[in-house]
Amino acid sequence: MEAAGGGEERPAGKKKKEKKGAASAAAPEPEGGADGAKSKKSKYRRDKPWDTDDIDHWKPVEISKEDAPKGGLLTEESSFAMLFPQYREQYLKQVWPDVKKVLAEHEIKADLNLVEGSMTVKTTRKTWDPYIIIKARDMIKLLARSVPLPQAQTILEDEKYCDILKIGGLVASKERFVKRRQRLVGPNGSTLKAIELLTQCYVLVQGQTVSTIGSIKGIKQVRRIVEDCFKNIHPIYHIKELMIRRELEKDPALKDENWDRFLPHFKKRNVQRKKMKLRKKKTKEVFPPQPTPRREDLLMESGEYFLNEQERLAKKNAERREAQREKSTKKRQERAKEFEPPTAGSSGDGPAAKKRRASDAAAGSAGGESAQAIAERLKAKATEKKPQKKRAASDLLL
Secondary structure: OOOOOOOOOOOHHHHHHHHHHHHHHHOOOOOOOOOOOOOOOOOOOOOOOOOOOOOOOOOOOOOOOOOOOOOOOOOOOOEEEEEOOHHHHHHHHHHHHHHHHHHHOOOEEEEEEOOOOEEEEEEOOOOOOOOHHHHHHHHHHHHHOOOOHHHHHHHHOOOOEEEEEEOOOOOOOHHHHHHHHHHHHOHHHHHHHHHHHHHOOEEEEEOOEEEEEEOHHHHHHHHHHHHHHOOOOOHHHHHHHHHHHHHHHOOHHHOOOOOOOOOOOOOOOOOOOOOOOOOOOOOOOOOOOOOOOOHHHHHHHHOHHHOOHHHHHHHHHHHHHHHHHHHHHHHHHHHHHOOOOOOOOOOOOOHHHHHHHHHHHHHHHOOOOOHHHHHHHHHHHHHOOOOOOOOOHHHHHO
C-alpha cells in the first residue's frame, strides 16, 4: 500500500534507530583529537615541576630546633594527662626531676599531681616538633605501667614506637590467666628475653598489661605472640619460627621466594574430651510444690500482722526476756548438781567421785584400821626409847 507522498511506510521502531544513529554521527569529537584527549581524572591537574622522580615521598621528615620560626611553630597549647596507680607514686617522686629534664630538651612542660594521682605534659611556645607531644604522652603512659625511665625515654626517638596490650579480658578464668601469663614470661624470664632478642623490642609484663617499645615490625610480632599465648599456643613455636626467618633473611638468593617450605607447621594435638553431663533424676509429682510463704503470711499466722508497731516491739521484748530467763534457770540447775550428794546406786564420774574413790583406796591399804587405833599406834611408836649402840674405842679417839 502506498502513502499520499508516494513513499513506502516504515515501522516506528526503525525510525527511532535511524534518528539515534544520526545523532551519534553528528556529535563533535573531543578537543585535541584522539591524541590530545584528557580524562576527567586529570582534567584539573597541573604539572608540578618540583616533584621529580628522585624524591622519596616515604622518607621521614626530620625537624631540628634551627628550622623552627622564631615566633614559635605552634599557635595553640596541647596537653595530655595520665593517671597512675598508687604503688608507682614513690618511684615517680624520685625520678620526676629527670623526667622534666628529658622533656625540657624538646621544650615540653611536665607536671606531677600527687593529690589526683596524675601526670600531665603540655606544649610551650618554644616547642618546634609538633609530633613530640604524642611521644611525650606515650612516655608518661609507659611510666604509669611500671616501665623504668631509662627505657621509657627511648620512645622520644624518631624510629621508636610503643604498644600497651591489655590482656585482662583475653581469658575468663583467673587461674588460667595467671598460668598463661607465667608461660609468657618463662622460667626466670627466659622466654621473655628470647622474644626481646628476636624482635629487637623491650617487653614488660605488668599486671594485666604488656608494654612493648621498638619498631613497628617488632611490635606486631610481639602482639601476635602475646595474643596466641593467651589462646593456648605456646610462645616457643613463634620463637622457632622467628629464628628460622632470621637465618633466611641473611640469604640474598631467597629474597623474592616464598619461605613457607622452610617454616615449621605445627599440628594441633589437643584432643577434645567429651564432658559427661550429669543428669538429675526428675521426680514426677502430681501437685506442684507449695509456694514459699510471704512475710505477711507469716505475720498473719503468728497474729503480729494485726498489731501496731509498739505492740509488736513489746511482744519481741517479752519473748527475749522469757528466753533469757529460761537460759539462766538451766545454768543455775547445772551449777547446783555439783553440790548434790550421790545416791547409793549411782556411780559418779565427776572430780568429787574420783577424790572419794582415791581416799577409800588409801584407807583400804591401811588394813581396815579405825582412826583411833592408828593414832594410838603412832603415839606409842614415838614414846618408845631406841637402844643406844656402844661406841668402839677407836671411834672415841676420832
